[in-house]
Amino acid sequence: MRIADAWAWLEAHALIGPHPFQSSSANARRITEAGKKALQHGLQRLKAGQRLDVDLHHLLAWTVRRQFLMGEFELAAFAALKEVEVRVRPLGGFSDELVGVGLMAAAFTPRGPGALTDKNAEAGEQEAMMALFRGAIGTFKYPSSHRAVDYDNPVLAAEVVLLADLPMRLLDRIEARMTQEQ
Template sequence: MIEAWAWLEAQGLLVPAEDISNSRGWRQLSRRAKKFEDETDFAKYAVARTLPKEALHPRIAKKVWMAFMRGEFDVAVFQAMKAVEVAVRAATNIPELGVKLMRSAFKPDNGPLTDMTVEPGERSARMELFAGAIGSYKNPHSHRDVTLDNPAEALEVILLANHLMRIVESRCQTMSS
């Protein structure tokens, strides 16, 4: 019981009571805890807590993590994927957008971010990975309202964007050495 109580306090769900009884250690539900209307709301909160800010690439950590923690999952996903597109454009100086940019940057035969040390099939797969991620998760959010209220799905897409950011960073380091 004590461990559960400590967990609730650590998560900011129990806070010191605002009245005089606080001197006796009384606690009350926080504003965040009072927003939970049912078990589904709490389950979403629990999943949202699984995204450690320090695990995210520095270029997306603050903006994406804050949106995710606020429950703005569509915004977090868009920001993460937009950061991938911006990073690829900055690394290549290719003036294209979206999927076309990814296909040019990772073109299997001569893309500026293509790893020529791997097999041609793997180079094509990398190009398709970037193009598919941008086409599936960034472009829809750019052109219409996309409802994304599942924190687990948002988490997966954010982690994909995080991985893509690390690939771009790695390719840039390889190109400069």
């Protein structure tokens, strides 16, 4: 029974599939390209890729998923957070000179308030939103901007991509709120 379950799991994850040249047996199977990669890199990489098998924000999906599947984990994580920064700049009306954590602070500061701050939110929520954006950029984009970061754990890289997905969706809400206020 366990062998049948394992076999079904391998097929469900496309690690094995029908053998194209064995027409004499309908049950003939082969190791797929994905299966060969799993043998070469281990199941951790497969599981990390499955984490990204979700509806990523449309501004992230194409580039980030492609880089990740090619094994370019650092580039995928960097590109995802770069998109957050690139999107904040025009939404807040900032110039190209303001970057990174400073850009996030200017965009979301409760004091002022920042161009993207929800003026109807409670002060602690405003502060937390700024901390979320500053923390994501400072923790995961800055290091890749200035030095090589070894994402030897693809699960961590997948989580960074998913972390970037959240601010992108929050920016969708902010953009909609700003449109309504105009």
